[in-house]
Amino acid sequence: MTDSTTQPPASDPSRNPRILILGSAGQLGRELQKSFADFGTIVAVDRESVDLADPDQTRELVRRVAPDVILNAAAYTAVDRAESEMALAHAINALAPRVLAEEAAERNALLVHYSTDYVFDGSKQKPWTEDDAPAPLSVYGATKLAGEQAIQDSRARYLIFRTSWVYGPHGNNFLLTMLRLARERDRLSIVDDQIGAPTTSIELARATHAIVTGVLAGSFGAPQIWSGLYHMTCAGSVSWFGFAQAIFARASGQFGVNAPELTPIEAKDYPTAAARPRNSVLSNAKLNARFGVQLPSWQSALDEVIAHLQARSGSE
Numbered sequence: 001m002t003d004s005t006t007q008p009p010a011s012d013p014s015r016n017p018r019i020l021i022l023g024s025a026g027q028l029g030r031e032l033q034k035s036f037a038d039f040g041t042i043v044a045v046d047r048e049s050v051d052l053a054d055p056d057q058t059r060e061l062v063r064r065v066a067p068d069v070i071l072n073a074a075a076y077t078a079v080d081r082a083e084s085e086m087a088l089a090h091a092i093n094a095l096a097p098r099v100l101a102e103e104a105a106e107r108n109a110l111l112v113h114y115s116t117d118y119v120f121d122g123s124k125q126k127p128w129t130e131d132d133a134p135a136p137l138s139v140y141g142a143t144k145l146a147g148e149q150a151i152q153d154s155r156a157r158y159l160i161f162r163t164s165w166v167y168g169p170h171g172n173n174f175l176l177t178m179l180r181l182a183r184e185r186d187r188l189s190i191v192d193d194q195i196g197a198p199t200t201s202i203e204l205a206r207a208t209h210a211i212v213t214g215v216l217a218g219s220f221g222a223p224q225i226w227s228g229l230y231h232m233t234c235a236g237s238v239s240w241f242g243f244a245q246a247i248f249a250r251a252s253g254q255f256g257v258n259a260p261e262l263t264p265i266e267a268k269d270y271p272t273a274a275a276r277p278r279n280s281v282l283s284n285a286k287l288n289a290r291f292g293v294q295l296p297s298w299q300s301a302l303d304e305v306i307a308h309l310q311a312r313s314g315s316e
């Protein structure tokens with residue numbers, strides 16, 4: 001557990017809250033720590049400090065840290081493995097959020113939680129809205145939906161951000177997997193009949209920071225106005241195949257990577273343990289209307305992550 005304290009300007013009390021970040025070693029957790037570095041006290045916690053599968057540990061941690069804001073970036077995210085580890089996925093994705101919501105309500109803290117496009121079955125032809133009925137195809141999606149519902153059923157003030165296809169400069173993600181596979185193979189077959197909005201951990205953290213700052217400053221009014229569920233993704237949409245093309249258009253000739261020959265395939269020809277939605281695109285209209293926040297296009301967000309990787313490889 002790291003506890004980094006900086007002194008914000010005394011004139012702005014909304015900038016002095018204690019922030020607890022869970023999942024600090026994950027893709028999003030890392031970026032949240034950077035984005036929220038200007039807040040008063042950040043307590044960033046990884047799996048070694050708390051096992052969220054253990055409700056007692058989770059409860060004890062929140063009581064000890066006594067946060068004003070909980071940013072829960074931790075989750076069981078191994079989508080295929082969840083099919084055979086249902087109990088563990090449920091404990092981390094459904095029961096832990098319930099405990100966090102209870103503790104947040106107890107101390108009037110704000111709970112910020114993240115969920116997924118995988119709560120939907122992908123059958124809709126248009127972008128999914130918050131009013132559409134979820135129907136998860138996978139254990140992962142079902143456990144994440146149960147986590148959402150536990151928070152919604154609590155008395156906590158909360159923000160649930162459903163996002164999709166998360167990646168960034170660190171961690172386990174499609175971009176870094178593509179770069180690794182391109183170093184090993186000349187040809188790659190990529191699914192072309194699932195579409196979504198690739199969304200960077202960097203943009204999620206930025207948008208979360210903007211919204212939490214506004215909420216704490218009272219800019220969005222009373223909790224009954226802003227507390228709720230929102231879709232939050234980069235703008236636009238693409239298939240996994242199109243995303244891979246965009247990655248190699250930018251990365252070829254760098255990072256030890258030459259563009260491989262890409263072949264579009266159907267999902268049925270790439271069997272996985274967990275089924276995934278055909279259409280994962282989420283409408284961000286509610287987020288934009290309530291908070292005036294709009295994430296950039298997935299293409300410009302990708303440019304930024306490639307620039308991060310270039311800076312990193314240049315400094316190695």
Ligand SMILES: NC(=O)c1ccc[n+]([C@@H]2O[C@H](COP(=O)([O-])OP(=O)(O)OC[C@H]3O[C@@H](n4cnc5c(N)ncnc54)[C@H](OP(=O)(O)O)[C@@H]3O)[C@@H](O)[C@H]2O)c1
Nearest residue numbers: 023025026027028047051052053074075077114116165166
């Ligand atoms: N990745 C995506 O494509 C995607 C898409 C839609 C929504 N989301 C949601 O976005 C949020 C952030 O995802 P992400 O991509 O940043 O995930 P991530 O990189 O997999 O990070 C999740 C973090 O949770 C930690 N964690 C797992 N089990 C834990 C436990 N029992 N106790 C404590 N910590 C535990 C992990 O620790 P270890 O590092 O030790 O494993 C990891 O650091 C999650 O809510 C996820 O469901 C992700």
